[in-house]
Amino acid sequence: MKKENVVIITPCFNENTTVIAFLKQIEEVAGKLPFLFEVIVVDDCSSDQTLSMLQKFSFVSENITLTILPLRFNVGHQSAIYQGLLYAQHLDADKFIIMDSDGEDDPEAIAELVKFNDYDIVNVARGRRKESISFQISYYVYRFIFKIITGKILNFGNFCMIKKKVLETSCHTSFIHFAAHLSKQKVKSTSITFNRLKRIDGKSKMNLTSLVHHAFKSFVEYAEELLMVFLRIFILVILLFFGIIGVVLYKKLFTDEAILGWASTMTVNLFTAALVCVGFFVMGILLLNMISRRNQNKTEIFVKLAEKSELLNQN
Structure with missing residues (x-):
C-alpha cells in the first residue's frame, strides 16, 4: 500500500x-x-x-x-x-x-x-x-x-x-x-x-x-468586522448627539427651563467622537481597498529549483 x-x-x-x-x-x-x-x-x-x-x-x-x-x-x-x-x-x-x-x-x-x-x-x-x-x-x-x-x-x-x-x-x-x-x-x-x-x-x-x-x-x-464596530459606535454617537440637540431646542423654544450647563460640552464631545468614528470608517474603507489590491498580487519570490545550487554556492 x-x-x-x-x-x-x-x-x-x-x-x-x-x-x-x-x-x-x-x-x-x-x-x-x-x-x-x-x-x-x-x-x-x-x-x-x-x-x-x-x-x-x-x-x-x-x-x-x-x-x-x-x-x-x-x-x-x-x-x-x-x-x-x-x-x-x-x-x-x-x-x-x-x-x-x-x-x-x-x-x-x-x-x-x-x-x-x-x-x-x-x-x-x-x-x-x-x-x-x-x-x-x-x-x-x-x-x-x-x-x-x-x-x-x-x-x-x-x-x-x-x-x-x-x-x-x-x-x-x-x-x-x-x-x-x-x-x-x-x-x-x-x-x-x-x-x-x-x-x-x-x-x-x-x-x-x-x-x-x-x-x-x-x-x-478582520478589517470588515472592525469597520462594523466603528460604524455601530458612530450610529450610537449620532443618535446621542441629535438626542441632546433635541432636548436643548425643546427647552429653548417650548419651555422656560434653563438649558443644562453640561449640554454644550456634551454636544461638542459627541460631535468630536462622531468625527473620529467617521475618520476610522474612512480609513477602514481604504484598508479594505488595500487588502483587495494585495489579494490580486500573488507573486512567487522563491528561487526556482534550477537556480538553487547557484544561489547556495554564492552563500
Whole structure:
C-alpha cells in the first residue's frame, strides 16, 4: 500500500544551528510514522550561515525529504509562510503542516495531526507558555480584545494542519496573519492542545513590541468586522448627539427651563467622537481597498529549483 504524503512547511530567518536542531527533532517524530514527509524550509533571505547549513543537512530516515526554498529578499515571517504555501500547492499531498522552526512548536504534535482525516483545519492550541509574566498578561489582553471585536477565540498560532483545499484558498486570497486568516475559513475545523516549548536557543524573538505588531495584523484580517464596530459606535454617537440637540431646542423654544450647563460640552464631545468614528470608517474603507489590491498580487519570490545550487554556492 502506498504511503500518504504529508508536507511540513516551516519559515526561518537567521536560525543557524537552531533550525538544524529543529529538523532533527522533526525526524525523531516523523521518522517513526507510516507517512512520506517532505519538509519545506522557507529561508527568508537569511544573512548568516543558515542557508549553507541547510544545504549540508540531510535526513537519515528514508521517509523524509528536505526541500530548501530560499527567498530572493526578506519578506517577514507571515509572507514567508505564504511563499511556502504557494510552492506546496503544486505538490501531490492533501495534508500540510505549518509550524515555526525555532523549536517552540512541539514536534510531538505531528504524530497527532496526521491522524485527522475528516477535518480541513486542525489547529494546535497553545497550552502553557514559557514567556515572562508581563508578556503572558499582554497576550491574554490581546486575545480578550480580539474576541470582543471578532467574536472568535484565537488561542492558536501558525502551528496547524490544513487540507489541500484550505491551502489553495489561502494561496488565492493571501493573508498577513495566518492564524486569524484560518479562523475566518468556513470549513470543518478542530484543535488539539500542546504546550508551547522554550525556543531551542533560549532567545525568543517575540517581545511586547512584536506582539503589538502581530495583533495589528490579526485585526487587519478582520478589517470588515472592525469597520462594523466603528460604524455601530458612530450610529450610537449620532443618535446621542441629535438626542441632546433635541432636548436643548425643546427647552429653548417650548419651555422656560434653563438649558443644562453640561449640554454644550456634551454636544461638542459627541460631535468630536462622531468625527473620529467617521475618520476610522474612512480609513477602514481604504484598508479594505488595500487588502483587495494585495489579494490580486500573488507573486512567487522563491528561487526556482534550477537556480538553487547557484544561489547556495554564492552563500
